[in-house]
Amino acid sequence: EVQLVESGGGLVKPGGSLRLSCEVSGFTFSNAWMTWVRQAPGKGLEWVGRIKSTADGGAINYAAPVKGRFTISRDDSKNTLYVQMNSLKTEDTAVYYCTTAAESGHLSDWGQGTLVTVSS
Amino acid sequence: SYELTQPPSVSVSPGQTASITCSGDKLGDKYACWYQQKPGQSPLLVIYQDSKRPSGVPERFSGSNSGNTATLTISGTQAMDEADYYCQAWDINTEVFGGGTKLTVL
Numbered sequence: 001e002v003q004l005v006e007s008g009g010g011l012v013k014p015g016g017s018l019r020l021s022c023e024v025s026g027f028t029f030s031n032a033w034m035t036w037v038r039q040a041p042g043k044g045l046e047w048v049g050r051i052k053s054t055a056d057g058g059a060i061n062y063a064a065p066v067k068g069r070f071t072i073s074r075d076d077s078k079n080t081l082y083v084q085m086n087s088l089k090t091e092d093t094a095v096y097y098c099t100t101a102a103e104s105g106h107l108s109d110w111g112q113g114t115l116v117t118v119s120s
Numbered sequence: 121s122y123e124l125t126q127p128p129s130v131s132v133s134p135g136q137t138a139s140i141t142c143s144g145d146k147l148g149d150k151y152a153c154w155y156q157q158k159p160g161q162s163p164l165l166v167i168y169q170d171s172k173r174p175s176g177v178p179e180r181f182s183g184s185n186s187g188n189t190a191t192l193t194i195s196g197t198q199a200m201d202e203a204d205y206y207c208q209a210w211d212i213n214t215e216v217f218g219g220g221t222k223l224t225v226l
Contacts, residue, residue, distance in 0.1 A: 035215065037163075045155070045163065045206050047215035059212040066121070097162060105210030106153040106168035113162060 002026040002109045004098050009114030016088050016118070022098030027036055030054060030076040033101040034085075036083050038066040038094035039113075046094070048072075048083065050101055086116045121210040124218035131224045138194040140221045141193060142207030145188060150209045152190035154183060157220075158203045166205075199225050 008020040020040070036048035049062040049072045060072050071084040081098050095098050097110070099107040124144045132209035142152060152170050155163040165174050167183035170190065180195045190209075193203055202225045207218040 037215075044204075044220040045157075045208075045217045047217060050215065063214065101215075102168070104151045104169055105208070105215060106151070106165060107155075107215075108165055108168075108174065109165075109207070110162040110164070 002100075004109060004111035005007065006096060006098055006111045006114040009096065009116045010013070011117045011119065012088055013120050014088060014118055015089055017084070017086045018116060020083045020085070020096055020098075020114055020116070022083070024098075025078050027109075028102070029074075029079040033103065034074065034081045035099050035101045035107060036072060036081075037097045037107065037110075038092075038116075039097070040091075040094040043094075048096070051081070059083055085116070088116075090118050092116060092119045122209075122214065122216050124207055124209060124216055126205075126207060126218040126221045128219070129222045129224065131226060132194075132197045134199060134225055135196055136174045137179070138201070138223055138225075139203045140192045140194075140205050140207075140223065141188040142218050143188055144190075144209060144216075147188050147190055147209060148186045150185075150211060152183070152185045152207055152209050154181075155192075155206045155208065156201075156203045157206065163206065194223075197223075197225055201225060 003025045035050040069087045095113040099111045100109045154167040157163040170185040171183045
């Protein structure tokens with residue numbers, strides 16, 4: 001059974017930092033392309049970024065609103081995906097989901113999400 | 121930047137066919153997919169690569185994509201299909217989501 005479990009969310013002040021983790025099981029993580037998607041309270045889905053598998057070069061792409069502030073990484077030995085979030089803004093408040101990503105772009109499996117609240 | 125446009129809401133009677141559209145420039149040249157999200161739950165992929173259904177998704181869900189419009193069709197809509205639906209496409213190293221459509225079954 002495929003499982004993705006996010007952790008690390010919480011309350012942080014504007015300008016602060018937070019690192020989210022996503023531990024996966026049930027599939028070969030090292031072969032998987034992975035993404036982060038977020039959803040602000042009561043709003044729609046917003047793509048954050050994608051990392052290819054190490055075998056495919058590990059290239060990373062980011063959405064414009066987070067580029068330069070967020071860093072996506074992976075540790076294949078721990079079956080874990082990360083996103084380091086710096087210089088957080090109130091508009092970064094959202095539930096953050098990790099997902100598997102196909103080359104054609106669709107996101108097959110989703111975690112339960114972790115809530116990040118940026119507020120003073 | 122690339123944009124996908126969905127109607128904010130669609131209503132359908134039980135047993136009838138619901139159609140939700142997603143519009144974008146030359147969307148038919150890209151792969152479109154659709155997600156269902158019920159309150160308090162994570163999104164669920166219901167259609168990928170325009171018209172393919174993941175294992176476990178009921179046959180009443182179907183999709184098409186041509187020109188500038190992708191369409192999600194739910195035949196014989198059931199009360200359990202009431203949810204938010206999002207389209208999504210991949211454009212030059214960026215995933216793009218539509219704004220979402222609230223499907224009401226009444």
